Every structure is written in C-alpha cells, then in structure tokens.
Amino acid sequence: MKYLDEYRDADLARRLLKEIQQVQRRPWVLMEVCGGQTHSIVKYGVDDLLPRDIELVHGPGCPVCVTPLELIDKAHAIAARRDVIFCSFGDMLRVPGSECDLLTVKSRGADVRVVYSPLDCLKLARKHPEKQVVFFAIGFETTAPANAMLVWRAKQEGIRNVSVLVSHVLVPPAIEAILDSPWNRVQGFLGPGHVCAIMGYREYEEISARYKVPIVITGFEPVDLLEGVLMTIRQLEEGQARVENQYVRAVTREGNQAAQELVAKVFEVGERKWRGVGPIPNSGYRLREEFSGFDAERRFDVAAIDTQEPSVCISGEVLRGVRKPHDCPAFGNDCTPEHPLGATMVSSEGACAAYYLYGRRQKTTVGG
Amino acid sequence: MCLGIPGQVVLLENAGGLRMGKVRFGGIVRDACLEYVPEVAEGDYVIVHAGFAISRVDEQEAARTYQLLEEMGQLAELDQADVDVEPGGNDSAGSKPDG
Ligand code: SF4
Numbered sequence: 001m002k003y004l005d006e007y008r009d010a011d012l013a014r015r016l017l018k019e020i021q022q023v024q025r026r027p028w029v030l031m032e033v034c035g036g037q038t039h040s041i042v043k044y045g046v047d048d049l050l051p052r053d054i055e056l057v058h059g060p061g062c063p064v065c066v067t068p069l070e071l072i073d074k075a076h077a078i079a080a081r082r083d084v085i086f087c088s089f090g091d092m093l094r095v096p097g098s099e100c101d102l103l104t105v106k107s108r109g110a111d112v113r114v115v116y117s118p119l120d121c122l123k124l125a126r127k128h129p130e131k132q133v134v135f136f137a138i139g140f141e142t143t144a145p146a147n148a149m150l151v152w153r154a155k156q157e158g159i160r161n162v163s164v165l166v167s168h169v170l171v172p173p174a175i176e177a178i179l180d181s182p183w184n185r186v187q188g189f190l191g192p193g194h195v196c197a198i199m200g201y202r203e204y205e206e207i208s209a210r211y212k213v214p215i216v217i218t219g220f221e222p223v224d225l226l227e228g229v230l231m232t233i234r235q236l237e238e239g240q241a242r243v244e245n246q247y248v249r250a251v252t253r254e255g256n257q258a259a260q261e262l263v264a265k266v267f268e269v270g271e272r273k274w275r276g277v278g279p280i281p282n283s284g285y286r287l288r289e290e291f292s293g294f295d296a297e298r299r300f301d302v303a304a305i306d307t308q309e310p311s312v313c314i315s316g317e318v319l320r321g322v323r324k325p326h327d328c329p330a331f332g333n334d335c336t337p338e339h340p341l342g343a344t345m346v347s348s349e350g351a352c353a354a355y356y357l358y359g360r361r362q363k364t365t366v367g368g
Numbered sequence: 369m370c371l372g373i374p375g376q377v378v379l380l381e382n383a384g385g386l387r388m389g390k391v392r393f394g395g396i397v398r399d400a401c402l403e404y405v406p407e408v409a410e411g412d413y414v415i416v417h418a419g420f421a422i423s424r425v426d427e428q429e430a431a432r433t434y435q436l437l438e439e440m441g442q443l444a445e446l447d448q449a450d451v452d453v454e455p456g457g458n459d460s461a462g463s464k465p466d467g
Contacts, residue, residue, distance in 0.1 A: 036371055089418065117419020119386075119401060139418075142372070145404055146418040153386065194372045197415065197423045250372070250415055250423050259404040259422065 009223045016226040017049055023234050027053035029185045030232055031178070031321050033171060034192035035062030035349025036220045042354040044222040050229065057185070057321035058351040060174045060274065061192055063139045064091045065319060065343040065350045067167045068273040072097035074302040075165055078134055079110045081300070085128060087121050088136040090114045095346045098307045118150035125154070125162045134296045137164040142194045144168055144285060145259035148266035151287065151294050163296040168285035169272055171195050172203045177280050179211045183322050188232040190225065191217035193247040198263075200255025205243045212241040219247040266291055275343055276316025313342035318351050325352040325360070332356060372415035374425055377402070380410055391416055 032038055038058045041047055047056045060066055076097050079086035086102075093102045093114065106112035111131075115121060118135055125133040137147040147164065154162040171192055178184055191204055196217045208215045214235035218228030228246045235241065245251055263285070272284025287295050297303060312330050317323040325331050325344070335341040337353050344350035348357065375393040380402070382388070391400040391414065398419070405414055405421045413429075414421035 116398065117401065119419060142422065143418050145422070146401070146420040149401065149403065149420070157384075194415070194417060194422065197372070249425055249429050256404055256422060258406060262403075 012223050013049075013226055016223065016230055020054070020226070020230050020233060021051055023230065023237055024051055024054060025237055027055070028187050028233060028236050029055045029057060030188045030190060030229060031057045031059045031186040032190040032218070032225070032228075033059040033061045033175065034190075034195065034220065035065070035347065036194070037061070037190060037192070037218065037225060038351055039349050039354050040220045040222060041225055042351075042358045042360065045358075046222055046225050046229075049226075054229065054233065056229075057324075058318070058354075059178070059189075059321060060277070060319040061140070061171070062344070062347050062349040063143070063167075063169055064095055064347040065315065066169055066274040066277065067092070067095065067138050067343065068275045069098055070273075070305055070307040071165065071167050073099070073307050074297065074305050075136055076100070076102065076105050077302050077305060078165065078296060078300045079105050079112050080108070081110075081132075083130075083132050084300075085111045085113060085124055085131050085133045086136070087113050087115045087124065087133060089138070091347050092136055092138065094340070095343050096340055118146050119153070121150055121162055122153055122157070122159060125159050129161060131161060132299070133162050134300075135162070135164045136167075138167045140169060140171055140192070140195050141199045141263075142192075142197070144263045144267065145198060145256070148263045151266050151291050152262060154294060155291060163294045163299045164287070165296040166267075166286060167272070168267065169274060170269070170283055170285070172207060173280050173283035174274070175204075175207055175215075176211075177277070177283070178320055179207075179213065181320060181322075183320075186213075186321055188214040188236055189216070190228040190232065191215045191243070193217060193219045193224075193251060196245075196247070196251045196255065198256050198259050200253050200260075201243050201245065201251065202253060208241055208243050214241050215243045217243065217245045217247050217251055219250070274319070276313070276319050278316075315342035315344040315350075315352065318344050325355040328352070372417045372422060374413055374415050374429065375400075376427075377408055377410055377412050377414060377421075389421075391421070 102112050121133050121135045201217050204215045214232050216228045216231045218224055231244050267285035268288050269282050270286045271279050271281050273279045314323055314328045330341055335345050340346045345352040373393055375391040377389045378392050379390040387402045389400055389402045390397050400416050401420045413425050413427050415423050415425055
C-alpha cells in the first residue's frame, strides 16, 4: 500500500479498493485501452494495489507507438527536403524510423518544428509562402478534430503550401482486433475517456453486445481507474456485459457533435497499418477525395517507401496485451528510453517506457 | 497523446471567422480553438487537446486534473508552443539533447 497515501483522494481510493475486494470472487483480466491510462496506472501503482488475481494488461492506446515504421521513414524523406518545413507534435521527434529519428534529421539541417496546435501550420504557411509546410497528422479520434480543422481551413483560405501526412487510427477496430485474436485473454475493457469525449460511446455499445464484453469508459486519474475497475469487475461477477460511463464529467453518449461533423467532412474511414500489428481493415482515417490535394504522400511521391520492422522488438504483442514489456529480452538492456528500439519505448505512454520509467524492471508475480 | 489539459477561457476571440480564445492553464496562457465548444463563454473551464477545446468541465474538476498532470510531469506540451512558429525563432522544444 505504499502508493495509496500519495493519492490526493486517498480516502476515496481506499473505499474503492475495499469495494473491489468485496465484489471480486474470480480472477479477471482487464485491459486499459488508452496510453494516458497506462501511464497513470504504472506511475501510481494502481495495478499493484488491486487484488492479485485482477490483472491489468496494457492496450494499444498510444498513436505514437502504432504509427507504422514506413510512415516514419516517409516523414523523414519529406522532412529532409530543402523546400519543406516539417511540423509535428513533440512526441513524434524521438520515435525511431528504420535509420534514425526526426531529431537527427533536424540536426542534419532539416527544418523540423514542434507545434502545439495543428493550426500553427497555417500561420507558418502564410509566413513562408515559398516553402511547403507539412504536418505529421497522427492520433486517435481525440486528435482528429484538430487535424481536420487544419485541412478544412487550408482549403477554405486557399492556402496551397500546406499538406498533411496522415496516420490516424481508430480505437473500436483495435478493440475488435484484440477480441478476435485467438490469444486474447481480455475479459473487460477500461474505455478511452478522451476519445469518447469526441466520439461518444455508441460504437462501444455495439462491440460490447456483440462480444459480450463489459466496456467502462474511464478517466485517467488513479481514482477514475479504480472506479473503472470496480464497475467492470462488478459487471463480470454479475455476468453482465454493457457499456458504462465512469468519466461522466467529460463524456456523453453522443460525444462532441461539432467535432464529429467536421471530422466526417474531411476524413473517411479506411484500412490502416498499425506498427507491430499490421493492417487492420477500417481502422483509421484517410483524407476524402476532395481534400486529396492536401495529402503529403501524394504531393511528395513517397509511396514507394516500404520498411520492415526489426525482429527483436515484441512491441506488437505488447500493444495487443499478449505479452508484457519484461518479456522482451531487449527491455532495459539494448532498449531504453534513451536508445529505443521500438515505439512502445519512446513515448511515455508506451507500455515499455512506462515500465522502465517507474522501475518495473523485474517481472512481477501478478499474472506470471 | 490523448492528454486533455483543463484550463479557463479568459478571452473569446474571432480570428478570421474562426472561434478562438485565450485559455489559462495555471500560470500559462495559450491560444485555443473553440469551434468545437460553441456553448462556452468567458470564465468557463474546458479540456484542451492539441490546441482545441474538446469539452467543457466544471471548475473543481479542472483544478484537480491540472494538479494531477503537474505531478505526472505531463504539461510539457504547453511549453513547446508558439515559439517555434516565429520565423527564425529557435526551436526550444525540439532541441533537447538526445540522451
Ligand atoms: S523493450 Fe524495446 S525492443 Fe522490447 S518490446 Fe519494448 S520497445 Fe520493443
């Protein structure tokens, strides 16, 4: 119980834990979908506080981690061009491509910039009409409205020197891929709070009913996570399978309509490749035909770049919850946040980095 | 990546037809796009992700979450903002020494 007193809501956390202990009778395996939840769980030791036979496995919920290697190589090829200002969210800079990362490309003279908002790219494009401004548009549904607005405004304002390199992934198809896997052990899900703030949770009701699996939309504070676990376990023990919303303060069933509308105008659903997992049908967004003029892959002719992933890294299995970071022989030895071999070690939301940062160097007894 | 940072809308603005605003996070004030929260007024609290307000929250929730993010060291993205957009501005966020 070493961490519990560090919780700001220690009393509430204690009550939730007690209730979990009362409700739980059988062993259960739950997955938290969102990388922000993984970070919080590992940092605050939420999984260590839980009864031993409730296992939390870490999901695919980090868009940085699942951006395919070949797309990172394409980004590097585009960024290296002299006529390009390449913009990205900060977390993509250190993700290794097959040769190096964006920071290295920058140190070789490329104009690579970190932006806070995708709209910053419009300002840059107006200021540098002689340059091509390219944005690395990655993310889950949470980020799609921001990226969609960039493209929408560029078209409306007639700004031609902006384009986007899109790697947008969707959460529901990833959950289905996990549930369809013959190795799946996950019996209940903590759903992604901020993704659902945008999308609502109707899609999740359909998945929950079809696979008979409880899904509880959950926030990312330690007490949110404990409450999410409690609600999921209660359903499992009662033999129920439905969607519940723990994160009511930010999520409604319908989600953010204005955001959904603009996303649907700019993007359409299509197949996406996930790093470590491979192609999943209907698992991401691509630009609609009307906006294809803003597609950096077309503008810069990088379609031929195709890269294989290194074989030591098991991040694909880590992402699907099949194995844990310390099952990887490279974990903490050849692979560290300073020298990441796979993307789950790069982002602080990646399971490998979270384990490394918070001292999970050894295999715990849980879930042996 | 899907981090949402709560802050208070201190000013509403119209930037060429785009609903924008200034949002205060602790001591830092940043621009945010408010197109997706049409109901929000000055003084309201919102969750901001990648420079866009994605939903409204009440004040108490906002304060709690902000503290938590601070503890988790997850507020770095607020510091790596607009500086980079200035022409010739040096790129403070991207130039962290590697390792
Ligand atoms: S420790 Fe490194 S090499 Fe091993 S799975 Fe994680 S990211 Fe891949």
